[in-house]
Amino acid sequence: MGAKDQDAPSPPIWLQPPPPARQRTLSREEIVRAAIEVADAGGAEAITMAAVARQLGSFSPMSLYRYVYSKDGLADLMLDAVSGQVVMPGPPAGDWRGDLHAVAAGTWAVLKRHLWAAQLIHTRPPVGPNALRRLEFMLATFAGLGQDPGAAMGYASMLERHIIGLAMQEAEEEKLRRHYDFSTPESTQAALQPLRDLIGASDRYPNLTRWAGAPAGLTIDEQFELGLLCLLDGIAARIERR
Numbered sequence: 001m002g003a004k005d006q007d008a009p010s011p012p013i014w015l016q017p018p019p020p021a022r023q024r025t026l027s028r029e030e031i032v033r034a035a036i037e038v039a040d041a042g043g044a045e046a047i048t049m050a051a052v053a054r055q056l057g058s059f060s061p062m063s064l065y066r067y068v069y070s071k072d073g074l075a076d077l078m079l080d081a082v083s084g085q086v087v088m089p090g091p092p093a094g095d096w097r098g099d100l101h102a103v104a105a106g107t108w109a110v111l112k113r114h115l116w117a118a119q120l121i122h123t124r125p126p127v128g129p130n131a132l133r134r135l136e137f138m139l140a141t142f143a144g145l146g147q148d149p150g151a152a153m154g155y156a157s158m159l160e161r162h163i164i165g166l167a168m169q170e171a172e173e174e175k176l177r178r179h180y181d182f183s184t185p186e187s188t189q190a191a192l193q194p195l196r197d198l199i200g201a202s203d204r205y206p207n208l209t210r211w212a213g214a215p216a217g218l219t220i221d222e223q224f225e226l227g228l229l230c231l232l233d234g235i236a237a238r239i240e241r242r
Contacts, residue, residue: 080128
């Protein structure tokens with residue numbers, strides 16, 4: 001990485017001058033697409049100006065700075081491009097649970113394709129136009145339920161933490177799956193053998209011992225759906241009480 005990447009975080013790219021006009025065959029949009037391809041293949045840690053330049057072909061890392069200004073600027077653009085992939089409902093139309101479920105499920109589907117985004121999302125202010133459009137929709141939905149701005153933001157943040165937190169967990173588990181094979185019942189049993197050895201040496205963990213003998217549980221999508229429904233149920237009950 002260049003020296004620019006070692007400096008303090010730069011202002012969001014949305015507050016900086018627009019990029020130069022497209023030159024040769026390079027544009028800001030092409031840089032962002034290439035960076036997303038790099039991240040999809042190698043995770044957040046794979047994102048460097050050098051890697052993006054290689055993905056583009058015949059460009060130097062320094063040539064990219066003219067368009068994105070810094071690695072922080074590139075992260076801003078990548079994260080907002082991912083936010084732009086979320087299909088939004090129309091204006092809130094009365095079915096607040098359906099609207100919020102659609103936005104949350106759409107966001108989850110996009111983050112599963114780009115797990116690195118969940119790892120980066122807390123490193124930069126989420127102030128890109130696509131991210132703001134999604135947040136505005138959620139705030140408008142809660143405002144339609146009579147919630148003041150503070151309560152609306154609180155509820156929206158709860159939903160965001162569920163989606164992003166689970167995506168971050170999945171990103172870390174993806175790293176784990178590179179080292180341990182969980183693709184078959186036999187390989188799963190083998191990977192869990194150290195755990196069975198540990199808990200089997202004591203009578204303090206009877207429930208964990210039973211689970212380790214026949215591992216089972218919700219898939220990641222089922223965990224997402226269950227958590228989302230519990231949150232929406234809790235929000236509905238709280239609003240009704242008030």
